[in-house]
Amino acid sequence: RKQQSASKLDGLIQNAQELNNGVKLVSGEVPHADMDLLKQLGYESLDKQKEGTVTVLGAKDSEEGKVYVMAAVTEDIIKEKSLKAGALVGQLGQMLGGGGGGQPNLATAGGRNPEKLKELFDQLPSIINEHLD
Numbered sequence: 001r002k003q004q005s006a007s008k009l010d011g012l013i014q015n016a017q018e019l020n021n022g023v024k025l026v027s028g029e030v031p032h033a034d035m036d037l038l039k040q041l042g043y044e045s046l047d048k049q050k051e052g053t054v055t056v057l058g059a060k061d062s063e064e065g066k067v068y069v070m071a072a073v074t075e076d077i078i079k080e081k082s083l084k085a086g087a088l089v090g091q092l093g094q095m096l097g098g099g100g101g102g103q104p105n106l107a108t109a110g111g112r113n114p115e116k117l118k119e120l121f122d123q124l125p126s127i128i129n130e131h132l133d
Helices: 002-014 035-048 075-081 085-095 114-132
Strands: 024-029 053-061 066-073 099-102 106-111
Touching (some): 002 024, 002 035, 002 053, 035 053, 035 106, 053 085, 053 114, 066 085, 066 114, 085 099, 085 106, 085 114
Parallel strands (some): 024 053
Antiparallel strands (some): 053 066, 066 106, 099 106
């Protein structure tokens, strides 16, 4: 499962979107992941992309009716653009019917509305762009 998720991360990195100010957004749903795995992938993403990158990964646990989201932000963005992972997941957690927090470089949130995850990813570029302005 870890192996599959790691290659999933590589795929998401290759398909990163360009946002305002040249910031890259790596985002997507990781099937069958739990919060620990999302965190681990977040650290891996920070490891692979040292700068200019925001990573947001999500996972649904439909049986439990839960949804998880993890945000990782490279140091340069934290310093230069004042975008912190903790603040970002706080906002994303609310969208998912929950809440979250964590460090400036990596934070997690959980919620009770798994069906909102797609909408969250659809809105993500504009949410992050708002933070970058």
